[in-house]
Structures are given as C-alpha cells and as structure tokens.
Amino acid sequence: MTSSTRTAERPSNPSQEPQGSRRNKLAQRPLPPWTWVVVLVASAVVAAALAALFTDFHLGFVFVTTLVLFLVTSYVVTRSRAGRRKANDELCRNLVYTAFILALIPLVSLLWSVTSVGMRGLTEPGFLTSDMMGVSGTTDAESVQEGTSVQGGIVHALVGSLMITLAAAAISVPIGLLTSIYLVEYSRGGPLARAITFFVDVMTGIPSIVAGLFGVAAMSWFLGVLNQAGLISSSRSTMGITAAIALSVLMIPIVVRTTEEMLRVVPNELREASYAMGVRKWRTITKVVLPTAISGIASGVTLALARVFGETAPILVTAGFVVNVNWNLFQGWMTALPVYIYRQFQNPINPSLSEPSYQRAWAAALVLIFVVMMLNLIARIIAKVFAPKTGGR
Amino acid sequence: MSKSIQAIDMNIYYGSFRAVEGVSIDIDSRSVTALIGPSGCGKTTFLRSINRMHEVLPYASVEGQLLLDGDDIYGSGVDPVTVRTMIGMVFQKPNPFPTMSIRENVLAGYKLNGTRLSRSDADSIVERSLSSANLWNEVKDRLDKPGSGLSGGQQQRLCIARTIAVKPDVILMDEPCSALDPISTLAVEDLISELKEEYTVVIVTHNMQQAARVSERTAFFNIAGTGKPGKLIEYAETSTIFNNPSEKSTEDYVSGRFG
Numbered sequence: 001m002t003s004s005t006r007t008a009e010r011p012s013n014p015s016q017e018p019q020g021s022r023r024n025k026l027a028q029r030p031l032p033p034w035t036w037v038v039v040l041v042a043s044a045v046v047a048a049a050l051a052a053l054f055t056d057f058h059l060g061f062v063f064v065t066t067l068v069l070f071l072v073t074s075y076v077v078t079r080s081r082a083g084r085r086k087a088n089d090e091l092c093r094n095l096v097y098t099a100f101i102l103a104l105i106p107l108v109s110l111l112w113s114v115t116s117v118g119m120r121g122l123t124e125p126g127f128l129t130s131d132m133m134g135v136s137g138t139t140d141a142e143s144v145q146e147g148t149s150v151q152g153g154i155v156h157a158l159v160g161s162l163m164i165t166l167a168a169a170a171i172s173v174p175i176g177l178l179t180s181i182y183l184v185e186y187s188r189g190g191p192l193a194r195a196i197t198f199f200v201d202v203m204t205g206i207p208s209i210v211a212g213l214f215g216v217a218a219m220s221w222f223l224g225v226l227n228q229a230g231l232i233s234s235s236r237s238t239m240g241i242t243a244a245i246a247l248s249v250l251m252i253p254i255v256v257r258t259t260e261e262m263l264r265v266v267p268n269e270l271r272e273a274s275y276a277m278g279v280r281k282w283r284t285i286t287k288v289v290l291p292t293a294i295s296g297i298a299s300g301v302t303l304a305l306a307r308v309f310g311e312t313a314p315i316l317v318t319a320g321f322v323v324n325v326n327w328n329l330f331q332g333w334m335t336a337l338p339v340y341i342y343r344q345f346q347n348p349i350n351p352s353l354s355e356p357s358y359q360r361a362w363a364a365a366l367v368l369i370f371v372v373m374m375l376n377l378i379a380r381i382i383a384k385v386f387a388p389k390t391g392g393r
Numbered sequence: 394m395s396k397s398i399q400a401i402d403m404n405i406y407y408g409s410f411r412a413v414e415g416v417s418i419d420i421d422s423r424s425v426t427a428l429i430g431p432s433g434c435g436k437t438t439f440l441r442s443i444n445r446m447h448e449v450l451p452y453a454s455v456e457g458q459l460l461l462d463g464d465d466i467y468g469s470g471v472d473p474v475t476v477r478t479m480i481g482m483v484f485q486k487p488n489p490f491p492t493m494s495i496r497e498n499v500l501a502g503y504k505l506n507g508t509r510l511s512r513s514d515a516d517s518i519v520e521r522s523l524s525s526a527n528l529w530n531e532v533k534d535r536l537d538k539p540g541s542g543l544s545g546g547q548q549q550r551l552c553i554a555r556t557i558a559v560k561p562d563v564i565l566m567d568e569p570c571s572a573l574d575p576i577s578t579l580a581v582e583d584l585i586s587e588l589k590e591e592y593t594v595v596i597v598t599h600n601m602q603q604a605a606r607v608s609e610r611t612a613f614f615n616i617a618g619t620g621k622p623g624k625l626i627e628y629a630e631t632s633t634i635f636n637n638p639s640e641k642s643t644e645d646y647v648s649g650r651f652g
Contacts, residue, residue, distance in 0.1 A: 270488055270491075273484065278475070278477040278479075283506060291492040292491060388541070
C-alpha cells in the first residue's frame with residue numbers, strides 16, 4: 001500500500017526526487033490536464049468555420065463536426081505525446097462521454113419543450129382546480145378573439161387518473177406480491193412455478209391496447225352474468241374499475257418481477273436464523289423476509305405506478321372520456337390525464353380555433369410528466385428510507 | 394432444562410444421494426460435543442438434522458431416529474417448529490436481522506412468534522441473554538442501534554444471545570468461530586464453556602485445537618471418497634480422540650497426516 005502510493009506520487013512531486021535534474025525513467029510525459037479543453041475549443045472553432053463556409057451555419061452540422069474532430073484530434077494528440085495505450089484510453093473515454101451526452105439530448109429537449117410550451121397553460125387561473133364543464137367552442141373562440149384567459153382545467157382528469165391508478169394498484173399489488181412470494185418461498189422450481197414465470201413473461205409483452213380490450217371484454221361478461229342472475233339491471237361496462245382491471249393486467253407482471261428479484265436477494269441465512277428459533281414459515285416471510293426486502297418492493301411498486309399512470313389506450317377504451325369530475329369508480333365514465341391530452345389534441349373543443357385546446361394539452365402533459373417524475377423520486381426516497389439500517393458502530 | 398440427544402442409525406439424504414450413513418451417537422445433557430472431520434464428510438448435515446433444519450432444503454430427507462430425552466423428533470405428528478424452539482442453532486456466518494436493532498435482535502425469537510412481552514420482562518431477557526453471551530457491557534449503551542453495526546465477533550455473540558434468549562434445551566453451533574479473529578474466537582470459546590452449565594452444546598469445527606479446548610467428547614466423521622456417504626468413524630472422550638484414537642484414520646486426521 002505505502003510503496004505503491006509513493007511511486008504514484010513521485011512524478012507529480014519532483015521535489016522528492018533524489019536528484020532534481022534526473023528524470024524518472026518510469027514516469028511518462030503527461031499531457032497537461034487542460035488538453036481536452038483546448039482540443040474541444042479548437043474543434044468547435046474549426047467546425048464553425050467549416051459550417052460558415054460550406055453550409056448556412058447549420059447547428060447540427062457544427063455539433064457533429066465538432067464531435068468527430070474532437071474525437072480524432074484528441075486521439076492523435078494523445079498518441080503522439082503519450083503513447084498508444086493512453087490514446088486508446090482517451091478515445092474510449094470520449095466515446096463514452098459522447099454517448100452519454102447523446103442520450104441526454106432527447107430527454108433534456110423533451111423536458112425543455114414541454115416545460116416551455118406547457119407553462120403558459122399551467123399558470124392559467126383555475127387550470128388545476130376546474131374541470132371542462134361549460135367549456136365550449138364559443139368560450140374558446142372568445143378567449144382567442146378577445147384575449148381573455150383560456151377556460152377549463154384538468155381536475156377531473158387528475159381525479160380520474162388518481163382513482164384508476166390507485167384501484168389498479170389495489171388489485172395488482174396483493175396479487176403480484178403473493179405470486180412472487182409463492183415463486184420465491186414455496187415453489188421450489190416445480191412445473192407450476194415455471195408456468196407462472198413463463199406467463200408473467202408473456203404478460204410483460206402484452207400491448208396495452210390489448211389489455212384495454214381484455215378489460216372491456218372481462219367486465220362485459222361479468223356484468224352480463226350478474227344481469228342474467230338478476231342482481232343488477234345495468235350492463236354498461238365503461239367505468240373506472242374496468243380501466244383499473246385493464247391497467248392491472250399491465251401492472252401485475254411488473255410487480256411480480258421486481259418483487260421476485262427483491263425477495264431472491266434476501267440472504268437465505270436470515271430465513272434459516274428465523275427457522276432455527278422455531279419461527280413458522282409464514283411468520284418468517286412476513287416478519288423477516290418482507291421487511292428486509294420492503295425498500296425494493298415499495299420502490300418497484302412505485303415505478304410500476306409511474307408506468308401505468310401514463311397509459312392512454314387501455315383507459316380510453318375502458319373508461320371513456322367526460323368533462324366533469326367523477327369520483328365513483330363503479331359508475332359512469334372517467335377521464336384520465338393521458339386521455340385528456342389525447343382528446344385535446346385530436347378533437348379540439350373548437351375545431352377552427354384549436355389554440356386553447358393545444359395549450360391545455362401541453363399544460364396537462366407538463367403535469368403528467370411532473371407526476372411521473374415525482375413517482376420516480378418517491379421510489380428513490382422509499383428505497384432509501386426503508387433500506388435495512390447499517391452502521392452505528 | 395438441558396436435554397440429552399440419542400441418534401439411532403440415522404441416514405440423511407439429499408434427493409437420492411445419501412450424504413450421511415448409519416450415524417448412532419449418544420450425547421449427554423450439559424456437555425459440549427465437538428464434531429470434526431474433513432470438508433464434505435457430513436458433520437454439518439448431521440448437525441442440521443438434529444433440529445430438523447436439514448429439511449428446510451428442498452428434497453432433503455432423513456431416516457432413522459433422533460431421540461431428545463427419549464422422544465423421537467422425527468416421529469409422526471412432531472412439528473419441526475416445536476423441535477426448533479427446543480434446539481437452537483448458531484450459524485457459521487453471523488446473521489443478525491438487518492432490519493432490527495440489537496435489542497430487537499435479542500428478542501427476535503419472541504417478536505417473530507408474536508409473543509407479547511411486558512417492558513420489564515423484555516428488559517430482563519435482553520440483559521440476561523446479552524450478559525450470558527458476554528456482550529452486555531459492550532452494547533448496553535446502544536441497544537437501539539442496528540445489530541449489523543457490530544463487529545463480526547460481536548455479531549456472532551449477538552446471534553448466540555438471540556439463541557439463548559428463547560431458552561432452548563440444546564444449542565447447535567456450526568463452525569461458529571470460522572469467520573472470527575483469535576480474540577473473538579476466545580470470547581466465544583469462553584462462552585461455550587459457560588453455556589454447558591445450562592445447555593447441551595454440539596459444535597461443528599474445523600479447528601482441532603478448538604475441539605480439544607472446548608469439548609468433552611469428540612466425534613470424528615469421515616468420507617470414503619467423493620460421492621460416497623459420510624460416516625461416523627469414532628466417538629469418544631476428547632482426550633482419547635486426540636491422544637489415543639482406536640481408528641487409524643482418526644489418528645491420521647488429528648495428527649495432520651490426513652489424505
């Protein structure tokens with residue numbers, strides 16, 4: 001340890017050299033740390049010059065040329081000064097950074113465009129507190145022609161999304177949790193467990209519109225049976241709970257998968273320690289295994305919620321679209337936030353003056369992204385708060 | 394409270410593979426018995442079959458009888474959970490529950506089973522168990538800190554405290570010191586010598602000096618070759634096993650000439 005530290009420090013610390021003038025034979029000539037900045041700036045300048053000469057100063061051209069020039073130049077410079085291994089290292093590192101920046105571009109640009117466009121609609125008074133009752137082509141036309149504020153809001157869509165997502169979670173979490181407990185704690189890899197794993201994998205790939213159609217079909221059949229038995233008189237299947245059933249088809253496999261992973265990483269020693277004290281299996285599972293894995297399970301469930309919160313198609317075919325707040329999952333149509341956005345874009349309230357509808361759609365999109373990001377953030381916080389405590393020595 | 398153990402012609406299987414063959418052994422109450430032998434000879438398997446932990450593994454099974462004070466723990470209608478409350482176990486790797494504090498770890502046997510304890514009962518159990526595990530003075534000021542924050546040796550003594558908190562009749566130890574440094578090992582060995590005043594202790598160890606130091610009787614297990622079942626070769630007073638064994642293979646093993 002000490003010897004390696006000393007050799008590593010030597011080149012950067014020439015005063016420790018026995019003879020000041022003698023060059024360390026092991027040390028390489030290092031490039032100054034600011035090399036990459038110089039190369040990057042030079043590449044950008046050359047690229048800008050080329051763009052000005054050959055194109056209409058196209059920004060994309062400047063960006064791509066800068067990247068290519070930077071990659072090539074830094075490789076050549078490093079190779080000529082520091083050697084081939086360093087140059088390869090430099091090239092690969094630059095490629096990794098480039099890939100990272102390229103991956104960030106769509107995300108940042110999406111966030112920026114939604115925020116910049118959606119902010120105006122969001123700050124409109126009453127956007128978060130009113131529904132679309134009374135908003136018609138006439139009111140929209142008024143707001144455009146007379147410059148008054150755009151009417152209408154998303155409170156009904158927020159309520160719908162909230163109710164439907166919570167109901168979907170209430171259906172999926174118990175089923176998913178119990179399934180994964182069976183898979184990890186009880187199955188011992190039998191044919192039933194293999195079949196469940198296979199079908200969960202298949203369910204993961206189900207297109208969401210198919211899940212929606214399944215929800216409609218299942219609910220119609222169920223209501224039909226009840227109707228024939230004379231228990232209810234209505235057989236309208238379009239309601240919030242149908243959407244929740246459709247979403248739970250999408251959510252169950254996610255919950256099963258994440259929970260299964262989390263339960264599998266709970267060390268077997270903890271289960272054995274519990275059994276060895278004469279604790280029954282179900283108590284071992286509920287008191288030892290689940291608390292140890294709870295952080296991962298909770299964050300997995302939250303991520304699954306974020307995933308289904310943004311679903312459009314299955315809710316559109318199962319819960320329909322209304323303009324007023326509906327808290328009742330079991331009666332009447334319901335609007336979800338993504339469906340609201342879709343409707344505002346596809347069928348503007350005033351077909352000839354679509355501007356107010358677009359503004360509402362963008363603002364709703366901003367809210368949707370915000371909620372999904374919040375759910376992701378909450379998942380991280382949950383994972384941190386519930387994680388088994390260490391330290392304290 | 395302590396109970397004797399009598400194994401009668403026990404065969405232990407993993408699936409169709411016979412891991413341990415024909416073990417018959419008498420273990421007195423209030424004694425320390427060491428199980429020694431090369432790796433893979435079935436001593437841990439035998440140890441785990443004493444409190445039916447063996448059958449936690451899939452496809453594991455046992456033939457023969459194991460009498461705890463005359464009652465067969467493999468008899469029909471015997472609940473393995475009842476057996477395990479009477480026969481506690483300490484594992485090779487210290488495994489305190491990471492979600493629980495030191496205090497909760499000691500009380501785990503009660504809490505996990507849903508037993509309600511008054512505050513004063515719980516306090517006295519925690520103090521008594523930690524004191525008998527020689528850990529009380531080290532942790533009494535931080536009982537509410539996580540158990541995983543202790544050092545390895547302390548964690549192992551915490552696991553022993555957790556085991557004796559539920560007042561078992563027998564304590565099984567599976568190489569309890571193999572992950573510990575010499576000082577912690579000494580602490581655990583001292584503890585074992587104290588535990589035999591109240592409990593029957595069976596300990597698996599790879600460390601022959603440890604077997605010689607802590608045990609009164611020693612059982613030597615051996616295996617004829619890979620894929621063959623492990624067998625009990627010799628079981629006698631520890632001094633006999635180490636100084637004057639009757640079997641050639643025992644002598645080879647304890648003198649280090651094995652294999």
